[in-house]
Amino acid sequence: MSLDRPTRQSASYVRGSTGACFRLVTEPLDAAARGTVLWAHPFAEEMNKTRRMCARMARLLASRGWRVVQTDLSGCGDSSGEFRDADWQGWVEDMAGELEQVEALEPCWLWGVRAGALFASELTALRKDLNLLLWQPALQGSLVLQQFLRLHAGARIVGATPKPTGDDQASPAQRLKAGQTVEVGGYEISPALATGLQRATFDPAPDYRGRVLWLELSAAQPPVLSAPSRDAIQRLQQRGVHVVHETVAGPMFWQTQEIEDCDALLQRSIDLIAEASPA
């Protein structure tokens, strides 16, 4: 996919909840941006798996006139701090800090990828007209956590780790409950992070009045929206929220073994955001 207009990128460190957060801004080279798109990245390994697609999307958006702000949350990516020191509330503060930087009058989108969509609850309370671009949104933090902790069982099943004996028999979930930090798939999760994530849900503020673009991938032919998403969209629509949803065929690039692309998702995202925000 080609870029319409030249773009530029600048990187900096900004003050986050517990230290310096890495921020990458991609914007039009020689024109004022038509608005800001704030990226909220997925959880743990999914952040790595989605890097390429998100980087491509950011450049495409910038070439269509948007200023795209991609900030790694505290303890993630190139930000300072360790993953084990991160907690959910700190991440909410990181995102709220980025939202504060956006001019009140300019159009603003929160681009929530997977668990990044969970920040919509707090951020739409701060800004009622915040638009949402959602990529395969996670709707319940508890499911994100459960699926993530399952990696521990996955390693046992494929024989990468021995069957636990004696004191090690407690599952990661049980150890978190007992107040211990657990390591799963190379990520150390603190009880504070687990508790916060577990409580997080996708639930825009009651008087929310932004627009929502909801995009999912499906391996089924024809592609179908997942049942939980269908219910969540219906609830939003009943509240009078304007939701456009679409399902495109493509690989589950946030969890596939090899890094995968899905051009259809990029194209539909660009098209729908343009339709929702006429120049």
Next chain:
Amino acid sequence: MNVENEVIEILRSTLNLPRDRVALSADTALLGSIAELDSMAVVSILTAMEERFGFAIDDDEVEGRTFESVGSLSRFVQDKLGA
């Protein structure tokens, strides 16, 4: 519902095994034979099966043997559906 076909579809989409390159049947060995099947893939398959078949899987129910072959995985699903 043909459980075996559904399981094969899940394996194809999560492990990215196209029809024209990899044939899958009940006898096809999985763990130790298909390189793509690592711990992440096991998690994806379990989660996809929960969504597709509408049951919850307790991690303790699953062992390496469950992922021995397409047939053993299909039997696991059949048992879950019959339970």
